[in-house]
Amino acid sequence: xxxxxxxxxxxxxxxxxxxxxxxxxxxxxxxxxxxxxxxxxxxxxxxxxxxxxxxxxxxxxxxxxxxxxxxxxxxxxxxxxxxxxxxxxxxxxxxxxxxxxxxxxxxxxxxxxx
Amino acid sequence: xxxxxxxxxxxxxxxxxxxxxxxxxxxxxxxxxxxxxxxxxxxxxxxxxxxxxxxxxxxxxxxxxxxxxxxxxxxxxxxxxxxxxxxxxxxxxxxxxxxxxxxxxxxxxxxxxxxxxx
Numbered sequence: 001x002x003x004x005x006x007x008x009x010x011x012x013x014x015x016x017x018x019x020x021x022x023x024x025x026x027x028x029x030x031x032x033x034x035x036x037x038x039x040x041x042x043x044x045x046x047x048x049x050x051x052x053x054x055x056x057x058x059x060x061x062x063x064x065x066x067x068x069x070x071x072x073x074x075x076x077x078x079x080x081x082x083x084x085x086x087x088x089x090x091x092x093x094x095x096x097x098x099x100x101x102x103x104x105x106x107x108x109x110x111x112x113x114x
Numbered sequence: 115x116x117x118x119x120x121x122x123x124x125x126x127x128x129x130x131x132x133x134x135x136x137x138x139x140x141x142x143x144x145x146x147x148x149x150x151x152x153x154x155x156x157x158x159x160x161x162x163x164x165x166x167x168x169x170x171x172x173x174x175x176x177x178x179x180x181x182x183x184x185x186x187x188x189x190x191x192x193x194x195x196x197x198x199x200x201x202x203x204x205x206x207x208x209x210x211x212x213x214x215x216x217x218x219x220x221x222x223x224x225x226x227x228x229x230x231x232x
Contacts (some may be wrong), residue, residue: 003157004157040123040224040225041224041225042118042204042206042221042222042223042224042225043158043204043222044222045219045220048219056219091157091158093157093158101163101165102160102163103158103160103220104157105150105157105158105159106157107155107156107157108157
């Protein structure tokens with residue numbers, strides 16, 4: 001079974017530039033999550049989708065971050081404009097149902113903002 | 115509000131020794147508790163979870179954890195460490211959604227890096 005796919009693996013940008021991350025969840029997983037993991041900290045939930053609808057985006061900095069999941073499969077997370085404090089690993093996870101009992105994580109995209 | 119504290123950002127043990135990774139939680143309602151492991155250059159993987167059934171939970175790779183409500187703890191143990199156990203371990207908590215079966219939003223601890231010496 002293929003896992004959660006994320007790209008790119010690494011990204012380096014300058015502050016005020018924009019960046020986008022892509023995630024393809026495990027086939028059939030209706031629930032998709034984006035987490036931000038800053039160095040030395042645990043992952044923090046940014047947004048949760050159920051199919052193509054948003055379940056929770058309370059911790060998403062909406063002035064600069066946006067996410068979409070058109071057609072309820074792939075998802076993209078965008079940052080515009082990026083700030084230095086956005087440097088982190090962005091993790092995508094999916095689960096078969098919205099209960100959250102078992103999440104499957106991708107390897108993440110490591111973002112460095114200079 | 116829920117929170118998780120992992121005591122010790124780094125733990126070092128010898129191969130064959132007991133592994134003990136500490137986790138304390140704070141939750142306003144009965145919690146669900148999880149341990150995830152992250153190997154280098156890989157995504158997080160679920161080790162085990164507590165969901166209000168048996169307080170002693172067994173997971174993959176010989177790990178287990180015990181839920182102690184009186185101590186608000188969910189420590190992870192393994193009787194004998196193996197070199198392949200070297201990784202970063204995350205404890206996480208979620209609160210049950212009233213009237214439903216959803217586990218809700220996961221809140222992670224800051225992680226504990228386990229090093230295993232030959």
